[in-house]
Amino acid sequence: MKQLRSKVIRAGLEALYVTGAHRLFRPVFAGIGSILMLHHVRPPRDTSFQPNSHLEVAPNFLRAVLVHLRARGIDIITVDELHRRMTARDFSRRFACFTFDDGYRDNRDFALPIMREFDAPFTVYVTSDFAQGEGNLWWVLLETVIARSTTVEADIDGSTVRIDTSTLAAKYAAFERLHDWLRALPGRDDPAREIGKLCTRHNVDPTAICRELCMSWDELKPFATEPLVGIGAHTVTHCNLAQQPAEIANQEMTTSRARIESAIQRPVLHFAYPYGDRLAAGPREFALAKAAGFKTAVTTRPGMMFPESAEYPTALPRISLNGNYQDERLLPVLTSGAATAMWNGFRRVDAA
Numbered sequence: 001m002k003q004l005r006s007k008v009i010r011a012g013l014e015a016l017y018v019t020g021a022h023r024l025f026r027p028v029f030a031g032i033g034s035i036l037m038l039h040h041v042r043p044p045r046d047t048s049f050q051p052n053s054h055l056e057v058a059p060n061f062l063r064a065v066l067v068h069l070r071a072r073g074i075d076i077i078t079v080d081e082l083h084r085r086m087t088a089r090d091f092s093r094r095f096a097c098f099t100f101d102d103g104y105r106d107n108r109d110f111a112l113p114i115m116r117e118f119d120a121p122f123t124v125y126v127t128s129d130f131a132q133g134e135g136n137l138w139w140v141l142l143e144t145v146i147a148r149s150t151t152v153e154a155d156i157d158g159s160t161v162r163i164d165t166s167t168l169a170a171k172y173a174a175f176e177r178l179h180d181w182l183r184a185l186p187g188r189d190d191p192a193r194e195i196g197k198l199c200t201r202h203n204v205d206p207t208a209i210c211r212e213l214c215m216s217w218d219e220l221k222p223f224a225t226e227p228l229v230g231i232g233a234h235t236v237t238h239c240n241l242a243q244q245p246a247e248i249a250n251q252e253m254t255t256s257r258a259r260i261e262s263a264i265q266r267p268v269l270h271f272a273y274p275y276g277d278r279l280a281a282g283p284r285e286f287a288l289a290k291a292a293g294f295k296t297a298v299t300t301r302p303g304m305m306f307p308e309s310a311e312y313p314t315a316l317p318r319i320s321l322n323g324n325y326q327d328e329r330l331l332p333v334l335t336s337g338a339a340t341a342m343w344n345g346f347r348r349v350d351a352a
């Protein structure tokens with residue numbers, strides 16, 4: 001289903017591009033700018049099973065996005081500057097903000113050199129357990145377990161289920177099923193516990209994978225002093241905040257900030273909600289982030305920024321630079337706001 005959905009979205013983007021319809025949307029739906037969301041930036045890998053491919057773009061695609069924005073004279077600004085413009089209601093120039101979630105080392109190794117070429121600032125939202133080397137990147141672990149297995153047994157709803165993972169199609173189907181199951185588990189530590197069982201059975205080391213992918217505190221310290229780099233918080237455990245009691249959700253926000261601040265020795269004023277969709281971040285989380293003192297917080301709700309977005313600084317939408325749509329031709333469609341306008345049923349702000 002997800003692959004089908006991805007094909008439908010790509011077809012929609014193509015149609016907007018080919019017909020030129022995105023140009024009709026631009027005056028009304030392009031808004032005042034956008035916050036771009038990325039995860040990994042790294043060279044493409046040569047494996048056929050890549051169920052998390054939406055979470056990575058190639059360095060050349062990032063470069064193409066920067067060329068596109070610079071050619072249009074769009075300001076590339078920090079989240080601090082975005083906050084200043086929202087507070088001052090200074091929307092005279094179009095802007096783009098680059099944000100990267102989770103704290104991956106490839107942000108330093110591949111994204112930073114390219115961002116430097118364009119003198120473009122960016123923010124990395126760090127999950128403090130990931131920097132600690134003890135994080136649970138369950139979606140990567142699941143990919144690894146399925147990649148190296150021919151069957152997977154999982155304890156779903158009290159019974160042991162045996163799932164075929166012997167062919168590429170079976171691997172994708174198994175990933176989708178187990179991914180949805182893990183994401184829906186309510187307790188903060190449930191996904192780690194359940195994926196932990198699978199990892200033990202299939203000889204996958206969660207800690208090794210976390211350390212391989214994420215910057216450690218020792219790496220984040222010098223990274224945070226880079227002039228173009230801003231660091232934000234992205235919780236302690238990367239849990240679904242909306243499913244936690246308020247006290248835990250609050251603690252995830254404030255403890256991650258405190259840990260990051262003590263490591264990098266500078267204030268952390270911005271936040272990103274893990275998963276960030278409507279099931280993971282709603283009005284209660286927006287209020288908690290505000291009460292915790294964050295100046296801004298970003299969701300994964302798709303949307304351009306509009307003047308009225310300034311009224312909801314802890315419920316900001318983003319435009320995903322999705323690894324499944326790395327096509328330079330479609331960039332004008334994304335920046336026109338046409339795709340997200342259709343997605344949002346032509347509402348400009350969605351903060352409820």
Ligand SMILES: [Zn+2]
Pocket residue numbers: 101102234238274275
């Ligand atoms: Zn994340």
